[in-house]
Amino acid sequence: MKVELGILQEQIRKHGAVQVSSKGAQRQKEAAKYFSKLINSYGIVNKTLNTIMGKNVIDGDDAFDEFL
Numbered sequence: 001m002k003v004e005l006g007i008l009q010e011q012i013r014k015h016g017a018v019q020v021s022s023k024g025a026q027r028q029k030e031a032a033k034y035f036s037k038l039i040n041s042y043g044i045v046n047k048t049l050n051t052i053m054g055k056n057v058i059d060g061d062d063a064f065d066e067f068l
Contacts, residue, residue: 001045004038005035
C-alpha cells in the first residue's frame, strides 16, 4: 500500500489532482480518487495493527528498568 501511495502521490504532483473541462467544469482525476480511498484504507490498517500490537506487547524489564 505504501509503495502504491507513493506512486499515486507522484502522479498527482506531476499531473495534478483536478481535471478542468473546456466548459470550465472541474472533476477529480482517477489517481486522486484512488489515492483518497487508499490513504483511508492505509490509515485503518495502521490503526488496527497498532491496536493489535499494543494489546499483545508485554513490557518486560529493559536496561533502564534494571538501572532503576
